[in-house]
Structure formats: structure tokens, C-alpha cells
Amino acid sequence: MDPILWNDWHVVADATALQCDRPITTRLLGVPLTVSRDAQGAVHVVGTDGSPIVSDVRHGFVWACLGKPARPILSIAELAEPDRCVTTAGSFGVHVSAGRVIENFLDLGHLGHVHAGYLGQEPQTAVEPYEVARLPDGGVHASGCKVFQPVSSPTAQSGFVVEYQYKVERALTASLYKSSFSQPDRFDVIYLFAQPLDEEHAIAHVLEIFIDDGVSPAALRAFQQFIFLQDKPILENQIPKRLPIGQRMEMPVLADKTSVAYRRWLAELGVTYGTVGAHDGGLPA
Amino acid sequence: MILYDYPPLAECYAVRLLAALLDVPLEIRSLDYYPGREHETDEYLDIAPLGSVPALDTGTAVLGDWQAALIHLAAHHDATGQWLPLGDPDRLVAIHEWLAVARALAHSAGVARLHELIGQPAVIERCRTEAHRLLRHLERHLWFGERAGRRWLVEGEQPTIADIAVFVQVILCEEGGVSRLDYPAVRRWIDSVRGIRGFVVTSGVLPLDPTAPVHTLA
Numbered sequence: 001m002d003p004i005l006w007n008d009w010h011v012v013a014d015a016t017a018l019q020c021d022r023p024i025t026t027r028l029l030g031v032p033l034t035v036s037r038d039a040q041g042a043v044h045v046v047g048t049d050g051s052p053i054v055s056d057v058r059h060g061f062v063w064a065c066l067g068k069p070a071r072p073i074l075s076i077a078e079l080a081e082p083d084r085c086v087t088t089a090g091s092f093g094v095h096v097s098a099g100r101v102i103e104n105f106l107d108l109g110h111l112g113h114v115h116a117g118y119l120g121q122e123p124q125t126a127v128e129p130y131e132v133a134r135l136p137d138g139g140v141h142a143s144g145c146k147v148f149q150p151v152s153s154p155t156a157q158s159g160f161v162v163e164y165q166y167k168v169e170r171a172l173t174a175s176l177y178k179s180s181f182s183q184p185d186r187f188d189v190i191y192l193f194a195q196p197l198d199e200e201h202a203i204a205h206v207l208e209i210f211i212d213d214g215v216s217p218a219a220l221r222a223f224q225q226f227i228f229l230q231d232k233p234i235l236e237n238q239i240p241k242r243l244p245i246g247q248r249m250e251m252p253v254l255a256d257k258t259s260v261a262y263r264r265w266l267a268e269l270g271v272t273y274g275t276v277g278a279h280d281g282g283l284p285a
Numbered sequence: 286m287i288l289y290d291y292p293p294l295a296e297c298y299a300v301r302l303l304a305a306l307l308d309v310p311l312e313i314r315s316l317d318y319y320p321g322r323e324h325e326t327d328e329y330l331d332i333a334p335l336g337s338v339p340a341l342d343t344g345t346a347v348l349g350d351w352q353a354a355l356i357h358l359a360a361h362h363d364a365t366g367q368w369l370p371l372g373d374p375d376r377l378v379a380i381h382e383w384l385a386v387a388r389a390l391a392h393s394a395g396v397a398r399l400h401e402l403i404g405q406p407a408v409i410e411r412c413r414t415e416a417h418r419l420l421r422h423l424e425r426h427l428w429f430g431e432r433a434g435r436r437w438l439v440e441g442e443q444p445t446i447a448d449i450a451v452f453v454q455v456i457l458c459e460e461g462g463v464s465r466l467d468y469p470a471v472r473r474w475i476d477s478v479r480g481i482r483g484f485v486v487t488s489g490v491l492p493l494d495p496t497a498p499v500h501t502l503a
Contacts, residue, residue, distance in 0.1 A: 014320055016320070017320035017322075024404065026404075088320065090319055090320050090403065091320070091403070091404065092402055092403065093401045093402055093403070093404065095401070095462065203404075217317075218315070218317040218321060218323070219315075221317060221320075221321070222292070222315045222317070225292070225293060225319075225488075226292055226488050227488075228488075229292075229293055229488030229489050230488045230489070232402075232460065232488075232489060233459075233460070233489050233491070236459070236460070
């Protein structure tokens with residue numbers, strides 16, 4: 001097992017939806033787990049033999065680490081801003097590797113096709129040039145992406161040119177920053193935590209941190225679920241289900257710059273779980 | 286009419302689809318079914334005592350059963366009488382038989398899908414086995430129908446609410462790990478349904494004609 005994944009924190013349940021009388025059975029990196037809440041409200045994560053798994057509750061989610069946590073659970077600066085509407089948007093199973101889920105989230109090219117009428121529109125589907133750089137602590141940062149979006153969020157009253165930024169701070173965590181409709185100089189933030197059930201199944205956990213312009217958490221959830229369910233059949237029809245990160249595995253185009261950087265970074269981290277072609281040493285520089 | 290709706294549910298899609306085909310406007314009230322469990326709240330149970338989603342408020346009654354909603358729409362808003370031929374008892378009986386198949390699909394393929402999608406508890410392999418048994422039944426019926434010149438589930442030139450009810454279950458079944466690969470007549474029938482004039486998609490359903498106007502959220 002890749003140490004980078006084994007010793008990292010992963011979301012295993014939406015803590016806000018975890019009820020005392022309804023424990024959740026799930027898997028992490030192929031390991032079966034039960035997540036439960038006791039009568040006092042404390043959350044427990046155990047393996048099949050009842051042995052406790054290292055766990056914590058943070059940002060509205062239950063987190064678990066199968067090995068020894070190499071780093072703390074990532075911190076999210078925007079959660080400290082008082083004028084935010086924050087909600088978990090549900091946890092959705094997808095029959096594809098966790099890496100594919102993250103990559104799809106980073107893909108600007110699909111917005112005008114898969115989410116036509118909302119996050120893009122035909123024929124304005126070309127992806128304008130944007131910047132991709134490394135984050136100071138490693139990871140990928142894409143910025144300066146601009147997309148015309150007819151309906152960018154549940155409270156958008158008209159289409160406008162939305163600025164996008166993406167960050168991939170951990171191997172299976174990505175965040176999206178997009179101009180808020182009500183305050184275009186600030187960003188609405190969406191975090192995606194991909195829980196690898198096994199190498200070809202994942203659960204997408206979403207955290208929404210929006211500028212509070214009167215939007216309700218239920219409306220945020222409904223919009224996000226509508227968008228995600230448009231992605232699901234596209235994702236599940238990708239072949240192979242594992243993320244190709246080896247050389248010569250797939251032919252990327254310029255619009256896929258973020259994806260290329262993500263795959264290359266995973267290869268550098270030594271991620272092989274849920275990928276194919278990693279022995280090739282990753283994409284050419 | 287008000288539709289209490291959770292868009293990912295196949296049964297909600299059935300009501301929205303038939304309403305669109307009949308050009309009946311619906312006022313959509315979106316429920317936070319998952320993860321919010323809004324359908325279990327006292328407020329919703331006061332509106333729809335079954336706690337079921339969808340529920341259709343017709344102005345005179347709240348229909349908590351999705352198939353009752355289909356019957357209501359067809360019986361009251363279809364001047365052609367094609368979707369529910371009230372004057373034709375043999376076809377009505379056949380429609381009801383297929384509505385029962387749609388319900389059985391909801392309890393097998395539909396449950397498998399919600400298990401995969403939102404972790405709803407299920408004995409997943411049993412659900413999939415049952416779904417395949419029903420799909421084989423559907424395949425045989427449609428395959429022999431093609432040879433007899435019958436295009437829809439029930440004898441006649443036009444589709445009925447039986448096609449809508451079964452379609453919404455079948456079109457989303459692959460999300461539950463139930464493949465349609467072995468059912469070619471089912472796949473041809475799916476394309477026939479998607480080709481009906483005025484057909485609308487939902488998240489997870491692709492249009493037959495990709496240049497067709499896009500669907501709306503509410």
C-alpha cells in the first residue's frame with residue numbers, strides 16, 4: 001500500500017448526517033469500517049474485529065487514518081470567515097477510482113458539454129489559457145481560468161464570466177474557488193474529498209463554503225447534487241476505471257493542463273493505488 | 286399542481302417527464318431528501334402522510350404514490366387519451382401489469398442504485414439478481430413485440446404511462462451496477478422512448494439528440 005495514502009487522513013462519512021441509531025458501514029483503501037455515533041454524541045470508527053481506527057471529526061466530516069497520520073487534517077481558511085453559508089452536500093458513490101473523481105472535478109473542458117446551460121454552454125466551450133503552478137507545500141494550483149457560466153450557482157440571476165481557481169492540496173482532496181455571483185471579487189469554495197473504497201470505487205464527499213447571500217444550505221445541496229449527477233455517468237464510463245498516470249497512457253491536450261499536473265504530482269508522490277501505468281514513472285516532464 | 290421533488294429519484298423523474306410530455310406546468314418544491322431527510326419531518330408528513338417522494342398536490346388531493354400521479358396526469362391532462370386509454374379495458378389491464386413491473390424494478394434495480402449512490406441499506410446482490418430477472422422478462426416481451434410489429438410495452442401505436450414508469454427505472458439501472466448490455470431489445474426501446482417528441486432528460490440521462498435544448502433544474 002502506498003504510504004502517502006495509508007498514512008493520510010481520508011473522509012469516511014458525513015458527520016452531520018450520522019445518526020446514533022444508524023451506523024454506516026464503508027470501506028477505506030479496501031479495509032471494511034463501521035462508523036457510528038454513540039448516545040453521548042461521540043463518533044467511533046472501528047474495523048471488522050471491533051478494533052478502533054484512528055479517527056477525528058472535522059469540517060463536518062468523519063475522518064480516518066489507517067496508518068500513522070503523517071500530517072494533520074488539512075485546515076480550511078475560509079471556514080473562519082463569518083459571512084459564509086457552510087454545508088456538506090452529501091456523499092455519493094461512484095464506480096471509478098478516487099483519482100478519476102478528482103481529475104473530473106479539475107476539468108474545465110467538460111463544463112460546457114456535461115453541464116450545458118449551467119456551468120457552460122455550447123458553442124462557447126473552448127478553454128482559455130490559464131496558469132498551473134505548484135503549491136508551496138507541493139500540490140497543484142490552477143489559476144486565471146475564466147468561463148462564461150449561464151447559471152453558476154443556486155442564487156445566480158444571470159450568466160457571467162466566472163473566474164476559477166483549483167487547488168489539489170492532498171492526493172485525493174481538491175478545492176475549487178469560483179467568483180461569487182453576489183460578490184464577484186470573492187470566491188465561493190467547494191471542497192471535494194474522494195474516499196477510495198477500493199481501486200475502482202470511490203465516494204465523493206462535498207463541502208460547500210459559499211458567500212452567504214441568503215442562499216439556503218438545502219438549495220446549495222440541491223444544485224451541487226444536480227451537477228454531480230450529470231458527471232456520474234460520464235465518470236463511470238471512463239476506461240480504465242483507474243487513473244492512468246504512466247507515460248503514453250493517454251493523450252492530453254492543452255485544456256487538460258491541470259489534469260497533467262495532477263497526474264504527474266501523484267506519480268511523484270508514489271501513488272500507485274487506483275492508478276495504471278505508474279511503473280512508467282509518470283508523464284514526461 | 287405542486288410536485289414535491291427530489292431530482293435524483295427515478296420516480297420523481299417519471300412525474301416530471303410525463304408532465305413535460307403533456308405540457309403540464311408543475312410548480313417544483315425541491316426537498317432535501319438526502320442528506321437532509323426532509324421527507325421524514327413532521328412538516329412534510331403533514332403534507333404527504335406517506336412520507337413518500339415524489340408527492341403531487343393536484344389542488345384537490347395530495348398523491349403520495351408516483352404511479353397515482355402518473356394516472357392523474359394522464360387521466361386529466363391528456364386530451365388525446367393515448368397515455369391512459371380509459372375506454373379500453375384490455376389495454377388498461379396491460380398497463381397496470383407493467384406498472385407492477387416498474388414497482389418491482391424500483392424495489393430491486395432502484396434500491397441497488399440508491400445503495401451505490403447514497404449508501405441506502407440493501408442486500409445488493411439479491412437486488413441485482415432480481416433486477417436482471419425482470420430485465421430478461423422485459424427483453425423477451427420487447428423482442429417478441431418487435432417481431433409482432435409492437436413498439437411499445439402495451440399493444441397500440443402510441444406509448445402509454447407503462448412505458449414511462451418502466452423507462453425511468455431502466456434508464457438509471459446501470460448506476461446500481463445492473464448492466465443493460467445483454468438486453469438489446471430493451472436498449473432499442475429506450476431509444477424509442479428518448480425519441481418521443483417533447484422528451485426531457487434528468488441528471489444521469491443523456492438526450493437521444495445531443496443538439497436538443499437542454500433541460501432545466503426546476
